[in-house]
Amino acid sequence: MADIRSRACALITAVILCVLSSGAAWAQTAMPPGLGGGQAASGMPDARMMSGIPMPVADLPDGTVAVRVVRGEIANLIKRQAVELSVDGKSQTATTDEAGRAQFSPVPAGAKVRATATVGGEKLESQEFQMPAKGGIRLLLVALGGISAAPAPDAKPVAGTVTLGGETRIIVELDDDTLTVFYVLDVVNGGAAPVNPATPVVFDLPRGAMSPGLMEGSSPQAEVKGGRVTFSGPFKPGRTSAQFAFGLPPAGETRTIEQAFPVAIDTLSVEVQKVGALQVRSAQLTSQRDVTTEGKLYVMAAGPTLPAGRTLSIELSGLPHRETWPRTVAYALALAILGIGAWVVMGTTGSGGVPAQARRRELEGTRERLYAELVRLEEASRGGRVEAGACANRRAVLVADLERIYAELDTLAHAGGDRGIAA
Numbered sequence: 001m002a003d004i005r006s007r008a009c010a011l012i013t014a015v016i017l018c019v020l021s022s023g024a025a026w027a028q029t030a031m032p033p034g035l036g037g038g039q040a041a042s043g044m045p046d047a048r049m050m051s052g053i054p055m056p057v058a059d060l061p062d063g064t065v066a067v068r069v070v071r072g073e074i075a076n077l078i079k080r081q082a083v084e085l086s087v088d089g090k091s092q093t094a095t096t097d098e099a100g101r102a103q104f105s106p107v108p109a110g111a112k113v114r115a116t117a118t119v120g121g122e123k124l125e126s127q128e129f130q131m132p133a134k135g136g137i138r139l140l141l142v143a144l145g146g147i148s149a150a151p152a153p154d155a156k157p158v159a160g161t162v163t164l165g166g167e168t169r170i171i172v173e174l175d176d177d178t179l180t181v182f183y184v185l186d187v188v189n190g191g192a193a194p195v196n197p198a199t200p201v202v203f204d205l206p207r208g209a210m211s212p213g214l215m216e217g218s219s220p221q222a223e224v225k226g227g228r229v230t231f232s233g234p235f236k237p238g239r240t241s242a243q244f245a246f247g248l249p250p251a252g253e254t255r256t257i258e259q260a261f262p263v264a265i266d267t268l269s270v271e272v273q274k275v276g277a278l279q280v281r282s283a284q285l286t287s288q289r290d291v292t293t294e295g296k297l298y299v300m301a302a303g304p305t306l307p308a309g310r311t312l313s314i315e316l317s318g319l320p321h322r323e324t325w326p327r328t329v330a331y332a333l334a335l336a337i338l339g340i341g342a343w344v345v346m347g348t349t350g351s352g353g354v355p356a357q358a359r360r361r362e363l364e365g366t367r368e369r370l371y372a373e374l375v376r377l378e379e380a381s382r383g384g385r386v387e388a389g390a391c392a393n394r395r396a397v398l399v400a401d402l403e404r405i406y407a408e409l410d411t412l413a414h415a416g417g418d419r420g421i422a423a
Contacts, residue, residue, distance in 0.1 A: 051142035052115075052126040060136025063106035067115045067139045069096050069124070071166070078119060078143065078166030080267040080302035086114045087131075095267065095287055095302045096166075109133040118305065119143040119266050120163040120188045144190075157234035160195035161308075162263055163188050165239060169269040170259075170312075173296075174278075177250040177320050181206075181257070182215070185242040187235060188266075194234035201231040201262050205246055212246035253319055260311040268303035270314060277318035284312055360412050367405045374398045 060066060065085060069078045077100030084093050085104045088111045094102040107113060108131060115126040124141040131137065167186035172179055183203070189195045205212055205227045212224050219242050223230050229244050248255070272280050274297045280288060288301035306312060377398065381391045 050140045051124070052139070054113075054127060054129040055138045056132055056135055057138050058135045060138070061105065062134055062136065063109065063131065064136035065104045065107050065113060065115070065131070065139065066101055066136065067094075067096075067104075067117075067126075067141060068099070068101045069117055069119065069141045069143070069166075070100060071119070071143045074140075078266070080169075080269040081117055081119065081166050082267055082304035083115060083117045083141075086116070087111045093304070095304070098291075098300075105136075107131045113137070115139050115141065117141050117143075120165060120190050121161075121264075122190060155193045157194040157196040158191070159198065160189070160191060161197055162195055162201070162235050162240075163190075164261070164263055164265040166266050166269075167239075168265055168267075169271060170314075172257075172270070172272040172316070174273050174275050174320065179248040179255070179316075179319075180245060181209075181248060182245045183229075183243065187219075187231065187240040187242055187263075189235045189237050189240070192237055194236050196233040197235075197263075199262075200233070203229040203262065204260065205229065206248065206257050206259060208248055208251070210247040210249060212244060215243040215245055217241060218243045251319075254315065254317045255319060257314045257316070258311055260309065261306060262308060264308045265306040268301075268306055268312065270299075270301045272299045272301070272314075272316065273297070274299050275320060279317045281315040281317065282313060285314070356412055360409065363405050363409050363412075367402065367409075370398055370402050370405065374402075 067083050067085070069081045069083060070076050071078055077096075079096055079098055079100055081096040081100070081102070082093055083096060083102035084091050085107075087104075087107055092104060094104055096102045110133070111131045112128055113131050114128045117124045120143065122143055124143060126139050126141065129137065165186035165188040167184070169184050171182040171184065173182070174180075187201070209227050212227065212229065214222055214224055214229075219231070219240050221232050221235075221240070222242050222244065223232070224244065231240075231242055248257070268284060270280070270282075270285060271293075272278065274290060278299070280299045280301050282301065282303070284306065285301040285303040287303075288299055291298050291300045374395070377391060377394055
């Protein structure tokens with residue numbers, strides 16, 4: 001999992017830097033005049049005092065409403081959050097981007113407008129305002145969930161629920177024709193006391209998941225057993241980081257990934273490394289765009305809130321894949337060789353069993369040689385001294401040869417039991 005962890009850390013670090021830089025820019029441009037007395041000790045404005053207040057600006061096109069959603073403070077952006085805008089009673093929805101902003105245009109001049117968003121069960125709502133004829137409107141919606149005062153040291157856990165916050169995302173990367181899937185979970189307890197869900201938060205991983213494991217920095221409340229990841233309570237107030245990863249074997253040009261979520265997700269966010277003609281399809285992901293991160297191209301797809309117990313289904317098409325006929329031919333040849341070997345063995349053991357004993361010693365010597373070569377191949381693969389495709393092909397041939405050797409040895413053992421040959 002070391003390679004998985006390093007790639008995930010690089011990707012997550014890039015996202016965090018993007019959030020911080022965009023948050024700082026917003027703090028410099030969005031603070032209204034005369035708010036100096038409401039600034040926090042850090043020098044940034046108190047976001048809660050600005051929440052829901054429409055700010056007319058000239059730097060937006062006419063008829064544009066830009067809504068930024070944050071958690072607690074301006075730098076803590078909530079990306080891929082569904083935002084609803086009511087215009088004269090008619091609703092339209094947009095999703096926040098990497099800067100935590102959802103933009104609506106055109107909004108008719110004179111229309112009565114109100115913006116709302118629901119973050120972790122907390123409903124955020126702006127003041128109602130009339131759209132100006134010139135310029136645009138900026139709005140800030142501030143979620144308070146996860147920033148409550150710390151409980152007393154002896155606070156007892158209470159029954160309740162948690163959600164997956166706006167920083168939750170699924171990241172899919174490609175290594176040749178194998179997929180590596182990262183789950184970066186932002187578990188949010190919006191209350192003031194530790195919460196114990198009625199049942200553990202359990203993720204049953206998609207079919208075929210290989211080598212699942214927790215990533216560095218993940219909460220110790222997480223445990224991996226087989227194809228299941230379990231997060232046990234209680235969850236402290238605020239946010240708990242949980243990260244794990246697993247592999248998916250090659251499955252051809254198209255693959256569907258399905259994941260049931262035990263708790264609600266504020267906003268769906270999926271990032272898939274784009275290679276060749278790869279496409280991402282899902283009825284639950286309502287928007288997507290291409291973004292370059294750390295020199296790699298990703299499809300960034302987003303969708304609205306997913307209720308607890310629902311299954312997210314993602315179809316990936318245009319995946320790189322290898323032809324399967326070489327492997328089929330290799331297996332057919334191995335079976336043919338196995339059949340011929342069995343026939344030869346049965347023919348030779350009838351004359352006193354001595355040729356069979358010699359054959360067994362020959363097979364055992366060949367087995368040891370093949371094992372030694374397989375060990376050297378694996379060491380070369382880990383050291384990057386052999387190309388991945390060539391390594392996989394040679395490994396398949398060695399494994400097929402070993403299967404043939406073992407089958408012939410097994411046949412000799414059974415024949416020896418009937419004819420007095422030592423096992």
